[in-house]
Amino acid sequence: MNRSRITFTLNELVYVLNSAADRHLRAKFDLTYSQFLFLVTLMGQNTPTPSFLAECLGVSRAAVSQRLPWFQDRGLVEVSRVTGNGKNLSLELTRKGAELATQSADFLEKEFRALFYNTASVDFDELDETLNRIKQQLIGNREIRNAA
Amino acid sequence: MNRSRITFTLNELVYVLNSAADRHLRAKFDLTYSQFLFLVTLMGQNTPTPSFLAECLGVSRAAVSQRLPWFQDRGLVEVSRVTGNGKNLSLELTRKGAELATQSADFLEKEFRALFYNTASVDFDELDETLNRIKQQLIGNREIRNAA
DNA sequence: CGCGGAATGTTAACTACTTGACAAACTATT
DNA sequence: AATAGTTTGTCAAGTAGTTAACATTCCGCG
Numbered sequence: 001m002n003r004s005r006i007t008f009t010l011n012e013l014v015y016v017l018n019s020a021a022d023r024h025l026r027a028k029f030d031l032t033y034s035q036f037l038f039l040v041t042l043m044g045q046n047t048p049t050p051s052f053l054a055e056c057l058g059v060s061r062a063a064v065s066q067r068l069p070w071f072q073d074r075g076l077v078e079v080s081r082v083t084g085n086g087k088n089l090s091l092e093l094t095r096k097g098a099e100l101a102t103q104s105a106d107f108l109e110k111e112f113r114a115l116f117y118n119t120a121s122v123d124f125d126e127l128d129e130t131l132n133r134i135k136q137q138l139i140g141n142r143e144i145r146n147a148a
Numbered sequence: 149m150n151r152s153r154i155t156f157t158l159n160e161l162v163y164v165l166n167s168a169a170d171r172h173l174r175a176k177f178d179l180t181y182s183q184f185l186f187l188v189t190l191m192g193q194n195t196p197t198p199s200f201l202a203e204c205l206g207v208s209r210a211a212v213s214q215r216l217p218w219f220q221d222r223g224l225v226e227v228s229r230v231t232g233n234g235k236n237l238s239l240e241l242t243r244k245g246a247e248l249a250t251q252s253a254d255f256l257e258k259e260f261r262a263l264f265y266n267t268a269s270v271d272f273d274e275l276d277e278t279l280n281r282i283k284q285q286l287i288g289n290r291e292i293r294n295a296a
Numbered sequence: 297c298g299c300g301g302a303a304t305g306t307t308a309a310c311t312a313c314t315t316g317a318c319a320a321a322c323t324a325t326t
Numbered sequence: 327a328a329t330a331g332t333t334t335g336t337c338a339a340g341t342a343g344t345t346a347a348c349a350t351t352c353c354g355c356g
Contacts, residue, residue: 006276007165007260013283014162015206017155020286034312051334058163063313065336087321087334112155115286122278128154130270135161138168138263182342199304211343213306235304235351 024111029104036108038067039076039093039101047090076100172259177252184256186215187224187249190241197236224248 022033029036041056042048048056054064068091071077076097082090093101116124170181177184189204190196196204202212216239219225224245228238241249264272 006272006279007169009276009279009283010158010162010165013279013286014158016283016286017158021155049334059312060314061335062315062337066312085322089335116282122282124154127278128157130275131154131157131161134264134270135157135164138161138164197304207342208344209305210307210345213304214342233352237305 020111021108024108025104028107029100031100031104035070036101036104038071039097040105042077042091042093043098043101047092049088050091051088053091071097168263169256169260172256173252176255177248179248179252183218184249184252186219187241187245188253190225190239191246191249195238195240198239199236201239219245 018033021036025031025033025036031039037057038053042053045052045056050064050068051061054061057064068077068079072079075094078092078094080090080092082088116122166181169184173179173181173184179187185205186201190201193200193204198212198216199209202209205212216225216227220227223242226240226242228240230236230238264270
């Protein structure tokens with residue numbers, strides 16, 4: 001019963017976290033959580049292709065392709081072709097997009113820091129490391145299984 | 149940066165966990181992870197209303213309403229009206245549905261137990277408790293904020 | 297009793313994703 | 327250099343959820 005309790009807890013916690021983030025972002029920046037993720041992920045790289053961005057976001061290429069016009073129309077993302085490369089598009093945050101990403105990320109960071117501040121008894125670094133170890137274990141075993 | 153690292157890690161871990169569960173369930177029981185959750189949640193109560201089930205699953209009443217025929221058609225769930233109550237429907241697993249829920253839950257439990265067995269250095273009970281504490285903290289603060 | 301208000305279940309319209317198919321562009325091998 | 331194979335971005339169709347509106351049923355209270 002250990003297993004099921006903890007996977008349920010994880011799902012619930014993630015739901016609460018993401019809902020809270022979504023609420024804050026909508027209220028202050030008129031931004032969806034997944035729009036926020038799009039911008040922040042884009043900021044984390046320099047001029048990636050849509051294909052690579054899709055991989056980072058964990059969604060399909062088609063999904064990125066469909067969402068791009070929304071960000072272009074609002075002047076947040078610029079799509080360009082690299083000269084001498086007719087195949088790949090290149091994505092880049094505009095100045096406005098970068099500002100929005102930075103401001104919203106800072107804001108969210110501050111909000112959660114305030115919330116977590118009271119939870120003094122938790123070592124978040126250690127927790128993060130533990131969760132990552134579990135994740136790696138799962139990924140590792142999966143690959144072994146698939147190869148077999 | 150603490151905050152963002154851990155929320156990202158949480159999301160990634162949940163994704164890996166749920167994907168693995170989905171893969172196993174499809175392969176062995178021709179069942180989606182969310183279909184599995186539907187059955188297991190239903191088994192956890194006795195003859196709930198669709199409305200209550202929706203709340204437990206964290207989805208809208210409309211979503212449950214739309215999904216019910218799928219489970220009825222396959223003889224997994226029985227929908228009935230309680231006599232003297234024209235308003236509420238009553239949901240119940242059929243024998244077949246209960247068997248499928250039990251078998252798939254047991255199977256998943258066994259799979260994950262095997263995976264986790266190697267991660268000896270993690271105290272899963274303690275981890276579960278920690279995650280729950282964080283969740284409660286978040287919920288608590290949210291309610292205070294909303295009331296203000 | 298009867299009537300206003302709340303809750304339930306269903307429907308319609310919408311959203312955000314998916315997969316599969318495709319053309320265009322690149323890469324590698326011969 | 328030609329070509330077979332891969333990668334990329336896009337489109338069409340399908341899926342699972344959402345919100346909003348609705349009829350129906352129940353409840354509390356005059």
